[in-house]
Amino acid sequence: MTTALDLIKRAMRLNGTYSIGETPSADESADGLSALNGLVESMVNEGLLIYVPTLNAITLSSGTSAYTVGPTGGTVTTRPVEVLNSSYIVYGGISYPLDILTIQDYNDIPLKTEAGSVPTHLYVLAGMPNITVTAYPTPGATMTLNLWSNKVLQSFTALTDTVTLPPGYDRMLAYNLAVEIAPEYDAVVRPDVMQTAINSRRVLKRTNTKPPLLKLPYGLPNAFSSNIYAG
Numbered sequence: 765m766t767t768a769l770d771l772i773k774r775a776m777r778l779n780g781t782y783s784i785g786e787t788p789s790a791d792e793s794a795d796g797l798s799a800l801n802g803l804v805e806s807m808v809n810e811g812l813l814i815y816v817p818t819l820n821a822i823t824l825s826s827g828t829s830a831y832t833v834g835p836t837g838g839t840v841t842t843r844p845v846e847v848l849n850s851s852y853i854v855y856g857g858i859s860y861p862l863d864i865l866t867i868q869d870y871n872d873i874p875l876k877t878e879a880g881s882v883p884t885h886l887y888v889l890a891g892m893p894n895i896t897v898t899a900y901p902t903p904g905a906t907m908t909l910n911l912w913s914n915k916v917l918q919s920f921t922a923l924t925d926t927v928t929l930p931p932g933y934d935r936m937l938a939y940n941l942a943v944e945i946a947p948e949y950d951a952v953v954r955p956d957v958m959q960t961a962i963n964s965r966r967v968l969k970r971t972n973t974k975p976p977l978l979k980l981p982y983g984l985p986n987a988f989s990s991n992i993y994a995g
Contacts, residue, residue, distance in 0.1 A: 834894030
């Protein structure tokens with residue numbers, strides 16, 4: 765278990781602005797917390813770091829295709845960063861897989877209001893502060909969308925906040941935070957600390973990289989995804 769203060773103190777030791785036995789001042793701790801949260805949030809944009817898969821169960825109503833998800837949406841939750849292909853529909857006790865449409869796929873559908881019994885596709889509009897998910901075809905009855913998405917792993921609201929990080933993440937955060945805050949103290953980051961910050965980030969990206977999927981064009985029967993590595 766790691767606290768925000770643990771990460772900040774370790775980062776300050778790494779860049780030489782803090783020694784064992786010292787206590788960061790209130791201002792230093794507050795600045796460190798702000799920098800830590802900024803670092804975590806910025807890593808979301810890299811697509812491979814600091815996220816956690818999360819499930820939201822959303823009730824779909826007959827005749828309604830679009831639903832907002834986020835802090836002020838119809839489903840109130842942390843804004844999803846990415847909707848995953850593992851999302852699916854549950855209707856009548858049966859699970860139905862969904863394909864995620866790109867904007868081009870969705871624009872190519874001539875009749876977007878087509879009604880159906882169970883949607884087979886999902887289009888995601890990544891708005892702010894909420895995303896909008898649109899089921900296609902439009903649900904013909906009440907059913908449940910199990911929406912799997914990646915969300916920000918953690919935002920620290922206090923120095924004492926505790927988080928359980930996946931293997932390698934605490935090291936990566938501490939070393940990258942050391943580099944991030946060094947200019948605020950006019951500190952010079954040692955080459956070995958800089959290299960470890962780069963390598964720890966690279967290792968996690970490689971670990972989190974998923975094999976690319978080959979998809980047949982939309983509209984073809986049995987257009988299932990295929991893993992090009994598995995054959």
